[in-house]
Amino acid sequence: DQQVKQNSPSLSVQEGRISILNCDYTNSMFDYFLWYKKYPAEGPTFLISISSIKDKNEDGRFTVFLNKSAKHLSLHIVPSQPGDSAVYFCAASASTGTYKYIFGTGTRLKVLA
Amino acid sequence: DTAVSQTPKYLVTQMGNDKSIKCEQNLGHDTMYWYKQDSKKFLKIMFSYNNKELIINETVPNRFSPKSPDKAHLNLHINSLELGDSAVYFCASSQGSGGGGYGYTFGSGTRLTVV
Numbered sequence: 097d098q099q100v101k102q103n104s105p106s107l108s109v110q111e112g113r114i115s116i117l118n119c120d121y122t123n124s125m126f127d128y129f130l131w132y133k134k135y136p137a138e139g140p141t142f143l144i145s146i147s148s149i150k151d152k153n154e155d156g157r158f159t160v161f162l163n164k165s166a167k168h169l170s171l172h173i174v175p176s177q178p179g180d181s182a183v184y185f186c187a188a189s190a191s192t193g194t195y196k197y198i199f200g201t202g203t204r205l206k207v208l209a
Numbered sequence: 210d211t212a213v214s215q216t217p218k219y220l221v222t223q224m225g226n227d228k229s230i231k232c233e234q235n236l237g238h239d240t241m242y243w244y245k246q247d248s249k250k251f252l253k254i255m256f257s258y259n260n261k262e263l264i265i266n267e268t269v270p271n272r273f274s275p276k277s278p279d280k281a282h283l284n285l286h287i288n289s290l291e292l293g294d295s296a297v298y299f300c301a302s303s304q305g306s307g308g309g310g311y312g313y314t315f316g317s318g319t320r321l322t323v324v
Contacts, residue, residue, distance in 0.1 A: 098251075130313075132315075137318070138317050138318070139213070139299055139301075139317045139318050140252075140313075140315045142312040142313070142314070145312060183250075185252060196254050196257060197254070198254075199244075199251070199252035199253075201249065201251055201252075202250050
């Protein structure tokens, strides 16, 4: 029962263009969402977050959009750079009950120079 | 100055052995976690401790036993290792009791290979 899904295992984008990574969730109790970036042989590092009271959060080249009715969030990277090549995980948690983040399976982004 | 450090980074061992993975955080966080990333790349939570108290214990074989001597340390001991235990194990920490707006800081992972 995968409550957080990233249906695209990989994505290739040309340098300078926009990268859009998608994430869907099934649990309507989720109200906090995070994106993590992971390089090989390293742990995931926190990138950007959004709570359910917002529909957009921006941090430099990274913007996360949340569509609560569709239970969908997306991460936009503009402009994409070769150093952005990594695996991106989305994660969701509910502020009620047992606090934990449920992770998606990740999307491998390759930015082509 | 590593925020969340776990040792060893790589561990190769035979089936049936007992092994431990250690984790330490110097961030002053209240909560620590163990996550397992399996061959399908799922990152699944195993355990969570808040101030040395176990607060999350997912469906994990009881061969896995976490130990938290203090809030800066969370070790994972695995008895009678099986081939299916081969995975990358990540330690993480966060402020508060986890979830909500607090992101996790992850260690760099321990790749366990059982042969």
